[in-house]
Amino acid sequence: QVQLVESGGGLVQAGGSLRLSCAASGRTFRIYAMAWFRQAPGLEREFVAGINWSGGTTKYADSVKGRFTISRENAKNTVLLQMNSLKPEDTAVYYCAKRSSGLLEGTSPREYDTWGQGTQVTVSS
DSSP: OOOEEEEOOEEEETTOOEEEEEEEOSTTGGGSOEEEEEEOTTSOOEEEEEEOTTSSOEEEOTTTTTTEEEEEEGGGTEEEEEEOSOOGGGOEEEEEEEESSSSOOOOOGGGEEEEOOOEEEEEEO
């Protein structure tokens, strides 16, 4: 069974950068698609970026395209989210999630069966 632990969140000024990391346990990590979601207070959890099992296919929310980059290192059981040109509206708790298959298809949280505990990202104006 895969377990996920996020790190790398923090406080940054608008225009700055952060890199989030998701460390996964379990030998089967490499066969699953992975994604980052975020949730701001009072709002629903929303899809940010996803990557298929091999890293060959990625998908981004329109709000982060061109600023965020998702990647994975299967040999290290790690998924990364590089966030550049951060805006105050990026402030949220960011969650790493595992999909139940290796394919990157939908963006609904219901398609992901394992979640990390979340890491806070705060962008000041």
